[in-house]
Amino acid sequence: MTRSLTLTINGTKHDIELEDARPTLLDVLRERVGLTGTKKGCDRGQCGACTVLVDGRRINSCLALAMSHDGAEITTIEGVADGETLHPVQAAFIENDGFQCGYCTPGQIMSAIGLFSENGTANDPEQLREGMSGNICRCAAYAGITEALLDAQTRLSGKE
Template sequence: MSGLEFVVNGAACGVALEDPRVTLLDLLRDRLGLTGAKKGCDRGQCGACTVLVNGARVNACLTLAVALQGAEVTTVEGLSEGGNLHPMQQAFLDHDALQCGFCTPGQILSAIGLMNEGESGDDVARVREGMSGNLCRCGAQPGIVAAVQEVLQAHSSGSR
């Protein structure tokens, strides 16, 4: 089996893939030591494994690593810059948008994906709809929606 060459959090990465069954999620967590993306359901239903592939949010549990030749992957470990948290990370802290924190990396990556899509504005119904692929069993959604809205507001006012 040929090797996988791709980019993870801005750094080139080569991995020998002896078996095509490895998902992106298992590759990140078990081979690359990036345990931010979480394995909740492993069936695409909970969103805890959400990462960005070429800027678009996807479920890492349903992505075959072998299909990612040349792709750029972003996980929660790659969001901060020089010790400064990404604005979405900071907003989650400011709004107390978590309790146990298990879903948080997926929520944050999904929210950044939503921002990249650029369609929701800060409309609360659209933020809720856009974040529906990420479950939070602690019930922190009010804080999550508030955090996402705040960043989207700042993002849209800054870009116009």
């Protein structure tokens, strides 16, 4: 049975037709909407590469059926920069070498943005490490990621 749903993705409304209810939000973003910045690492909610914001909250988009988010506001990595100006978290990841292969990076950045809005910008490295531990980086760029998170917080608090 065909289903239709509406998602507002990075501020743009998308009316989506699905042949059935099976596609996950991740597969809809990648295969049907054509937003491939969000990555599939495990498809089971174990690695965090597919992290996006749904109504401002970070989720693993591989564990969400697209149908169950009909009407939601979704932010993906493609919607984070302001035109040519990078989001402070993006800039901090480059400056602090918070990635290597880059495959987990969209998820890391979305997770960091989500975490900061959950926790404000408390400057506690231990809390940051715990809060980011749903995002695996197999290259193990963790030293750079920690620096990037701390740097991003400084950039964000300076802005506010």
